[in-house]
Amino acid sequence: MDLAEAPARAPRTAAAYKSSYKPIWCPGCGDFSVLSAITKALAKLDLTPENVAVVSGIGCSSRIPAYTSCYGFHGVHGRALAAATGLKVARPDLTVLVTGGDGDGYSIGGNHFLHACRRNVDLTYVVMDNHVYGMTKGQPSPTTEPDWDSKLSPGGTGVRAFHPLVIALASGANFVARAFSGDPNGTAEVIAQAIVHPGFSFVEVLSPCVTFRPEQRDWKDAVHPAPVEATDDPARAARRIMTDDGFNLGVLYKGNRAPYKGYPAPARAGVADLEKEFEL
Amino acid sequence: MPNASPQKTHAAGGVSIALAGSGGSGVMTAGTLLLTAAAGAGYYGLMVRTSGPQIRGGEAAALLRIAPHPIDGLDDRFDALVALDWGNVQRFADEIPLAAHSVVVGEEAEGEAPEIYRASGARYVAVPFKKTAKSIAGSWANMVALGFAGALAGLPREALHEAAKGTLKKAETVAANLAAIDAGVAAAQGVGGVTPLPPPGPRSRARWLISGNEAAGFGAIRGGVRFVAAYPITPATEMLEWMAPALAKIGGALVQAEDELASVNMIVGASYGGVPSLTATAGPGLALMTEGIGLAVASETPIVVVDVMRGGPSTGIPAKSEQGDLAIATQGLHGDAPHLVLAPTSIADCVATTQWAVALAEKLQAPAIVLSDQFLGQSRAVVDRPDELALDAKRIVPEPNAPDYKRYRDTPSGVSPMAVPGNPGTVYTADGLEHSEGGIPSGNVRDHQLQLDKRARKIAQHDYGERWADVEGEGEAAVITFGSASIAAREAVARLAAQGVRVKLIVLRLIAPLRTAELARALDGVSRVLVVEQNHSAQFHRYLRSLADLPARQQSFHRPGPLPLRPGELAETIAAWRNA
Ligand SMILES: Cc1ncc(C[n+]2csc(CCOP(=O)(O)OP(=O)(O)O)c2C)c(N)n1
Numbered sequence A: 001m002d003l004a005e006a007p008a009r010a011p012r013t014a015a016a017y018k019s020s021y022k023p024i025w026c027p028g029c030g031d032f033s034v035l036s037a038i039t040k041a042l043a044k045l046d047l048t049p050e051n052v053a054v055v056s057g058i059g060c061s062s063r064i065p066a067y068t069s070c071y072g073f074h075g076v077h078g079r080a081l082a083a084a085t086g087l088k089v090a091r092p093d094l095t096v097l098v099t100g101g102d103g104d105g106y107s108i109g110g111n112h113f114l115h116a117c118r119r120n121v122d123l124t125y126v127v128m129d130n131h132v133y134g135m136t137k138g139q140p141s142p143t144t145e146p147d148w149d150s151k152l153s154p155g156g157t158g159v160r161a162f163h164p165l166v167i168a169l170a171s172g173a174n175f176v177a178r179a180f181s182g183d184p185n186g187t188a189e190v191i192a193q194a195i196v197h198p199g200f201s202f203v204e205v206l207s208p209c210v211t212f213r214p215e216q217r218d219w220k221d222a223v224h225p226a227p228v229e230a231t232d233d234p235a236r237a238a239r240r241i242m243t244d245d246g247f248n249l250g251v252l253y254k255g256n257r258a259p260y261k262g263y264p265a266p267a268r269a270g271v272a273d274l275e276k277e278f279e280l
Numbered sequence B: 001m002p003n004a005s006p007q008k009t010h011a012a013g014g015v016s017i018a019l020a021g022s023g024g025s026g027v028m029t030a031g032t033l034l035l036t037a038a039a040g041a042g043y044y045g046l047m048v049r050t051s052g053p054q055i056r057g058g059e060a061a062a063l064l065r066i067a068p069h070p071i072d073g074l075d076d077r078f079d080a081l082v083a084l085d086w087g088n089v090q091r092f093a094d095e096i097p098l099a100a101h102s103v104v105v106g107e108e109a110e111g112e113a114p115e116i117y118r119a120s121g122a123r124y125v126a127v128p129f130k131k132t133a134k135s136i137a138g139s140w141a142n143m144v145a146l147g148f149a150g151a152l153a154g155l156p157r158e159a160l161h162e163a164a165k166g167t168l169k170k171a172e173t174v175a176a177n178l179a180a181i182d183a184g185v186a187a188a189q190g191v192g193g194v195t196p197l198p199p200p201g202p203r204s205r206a207r208w209l210i211s212g213n214e215a216a217g218f219g220a221i222r223g224g225v226r227f228v229a230a231y232p233i234t235p236a237t238e239m240l241e242w243m244a245p246a247l248a249k250i251g252g253a254l255v256q257a258e259d260e261l262a263s264v265n266m267i268v269g270a271s272y273g274g275v276p277s278l279t280a281t282a283g284p285g286l287a288l289m290t291e292g293i294g295l296a297v298a299s300e301t302p303i304v305v306v307d308v309m310r311g312g313p314s315t316g317i318p319a320k321s322e323q324g325d326l327a328i329a330t331q332g333l334h335g336d337a338p339h340l341v342l343a344p345t346s347i348a349d350c351v352a353t354t355q356w357a358v359a360l361a362e363k364l365q366a367p368a369i370v371l372s373d374q375f376l377g378q379s380r381a382v383v384d385r386p387d388e389l390a391l392d393a394k395r396i397v398p399e400p401n402a403p404d405y406k407r408y409r410d411t412p413s414g415v416s417p418m419a420v421p422g423n424p425g426t427v428y429t430a431d432g433l434e435h436s437e438g439g440i441p442s443g444n445v446r447d448h449q450l451q452l453d454k455r456a457r458k459i460a461q462h463d464y465g466e467r468w469a470d471v472e473g474e475g476e477a478a479v480i481t482f483g484s485a486s487i488a489a490r491e492a493v494a495r496l497a498a499q500g501v502r503v504k505l506i507v508l509r510l511i512a513p514l515r516t517a518e519l520a521r522a523l524d525g526v527s528r529v530l531v532v533e534q535n536h537s538a539q540f541h542r543y544l545r546s547l548a549d550l551p552a553r554q555q556s557f558h559r560p561g562p563l564p565l566r567p568g569e570l571a572e573t574i575a576a577w578r579n580a
């Protein structure tokens, strides 16, 4: 991150982080505002676009990389965190954001989510949670309510929804926040803090799918700012997250766990030195 | 083939000794020291490890072959089997074939050798390994066995001492175990049965003692790999365990991933970041990785996947060798997904072939799968130092602010400059979705056709030079083979040549893309072929038939693992086939 860069120019605006490519999303989709929040966060930090990489998997929400003016990587379904981990460990100089949906991150990519939290590589993971698979046209995801009726699960899955924030906290994420796409400025502020915070930062953004979950338009009336500041005590954070109403917005936990240790260190030897152990 | 020349394999065989015992008996240590001593005395050789199914403490055997010249594989029979105890050692009977001239050496306290070993007519010799060790305070029975086996082979006592001193730490232990080695040497006097090695020839080249897994890891690093992500799996793990500290020394990194889905996507991400990247796995892991390899094809991201093949399908026979992943490696990706598949032809060649795989992946911005196997990976050999290949491995990247930059531009070669994050003015999104030249997702007929053509062209049209295969000898009959199967095939052909029987040998190193024109040229004047491989369904033969015009007279010799192909049986098969 080049926070220290002293610009001899006007700071970049959010527009400087948008590409000219037009999103494919349905009109009214929450993801438009999340894209806008991401660009605002990058502008707030005035990061050099080519030193930022946005990595994603597959889903409506995973389309974000190409809509930014940063380097993008649009990989396969569920593996965004893995690709981003490889990129960040190989290129610690880059700012790496990961974006995606609840299906991508919590279902097919669930294992990577746990291990990315544990590993604590310096990534910022923004999940647009709409409690549904949007791209494949309306199937239940791990955060879908058990009684939500759909063609694939008539009458609902009957399966308990997953609590991503608690899982993130329990798995070791170093920063846990909840945001709402209907508040792009608040979301931008949270994402900017997540980028600056060292280690693995997790931002769950409630982002309505107006097409398959039109009732989520009502989220705007349910959300409210968290009444207290973020804690650095995971036990307190867990209690708050487990007992809140699910619409409590803001940074909920800011930890100070040791960063990932496996980044490349300066070379102590050359390739030819490695031969020595084989020589007779 | 100036650089990747295979080690010359002589028709004649050297000394073959198997050391066996139950877990904790120290046979593997004794075997390793025997090979080290042979190397120290100026010989070549190799040691193949085999063990029972137990995780720790099961029976194990070290299968050695030592010769004055480079040796790549095992012989048909063992001259001696030295067992520290009989525990479950009868399990290895198929892997340790003996002859009437062989000696079976067993622990005196355990009585006769198992019937299965005596059936060959081999002579039994009882040696009090345990009692001898007990009589020398602080010494171990496996060191007595080391002295015994070393003396049978005709290795100088000093070389055995030097090898032992290299691993023993405390002064008392050293003294006691050197005495144990001497006792073993003394006990072997007059036993016979093994023709002792002739003195080694003079040596000009530097030699290495290396396993195929280490060789592949080192070759990858020579090729420029600086990032590895992988999930442990037998028999690939040692490659990763060698690479982890090696990468740390040279400024690289290795991440232990949560699974193979993660490993392959991690290396795709790292390589997208401009760092040559690799993963190593075995069949089950390769199966999990196929979606990610497809992503590397579509997004044109260079990666190298080393598959150290083992018995399959499924968990199969994890610690035994088989060439059963050729089909998944060549055909296992979804969609039309041109990529590279290579196979090292010997333990030493694991260095060059893996280096070449990295170079090709980087140059062609495509995934390369390297088909090693348990035999190559886990065996350790004394080899001439493999030369570093002078390969142009540079990934083509755009200048900063390259005008009108298009990541997936349709170029004559099919390769288009790949911008690396940080480069100004060339921002793009790498995509597994089909895309336009500029990288914008596209389901357009024209874009799809263009990109499919581009990705196929860059792989098909590249000039792979001479390295695609080793083509040796002349004759109207040719043996075509690949990977570790080529070791026994090469020795078989050399034996036949020594008898005046001419057979051409074609060992493919580049499996995909199949060099059909070069293969046709190599088959010029050949009227029949025998395709040799180690799997149950003749995958290589079927692959060749699907792509190449082989002579109408063709035969397949294929057998699944875990038994290695033996040069003698291949020589007989080839001779019979040739005379048919
Ligand atoms: C391996 C694989 N399985 C299934 C799919 C199909 N698929 C594409 S997107 C998606 C779910 C997307 O849901 P989510 O991640 O919640 O994102 P949203 O579209 O709601 O933003 C699925 C199942 C796929 N692309 N790849």
Ligand code: SF4
Pocket: A024, A025, A026, A028, A029, A030, A031, A060, A061, A130, A134, A135, A208, A209, A210, A211, A212
């Ligand atoms: S389907 Fe839902 S998530 Fe996808 S673009 Fe439309 S509104 Fe957004």
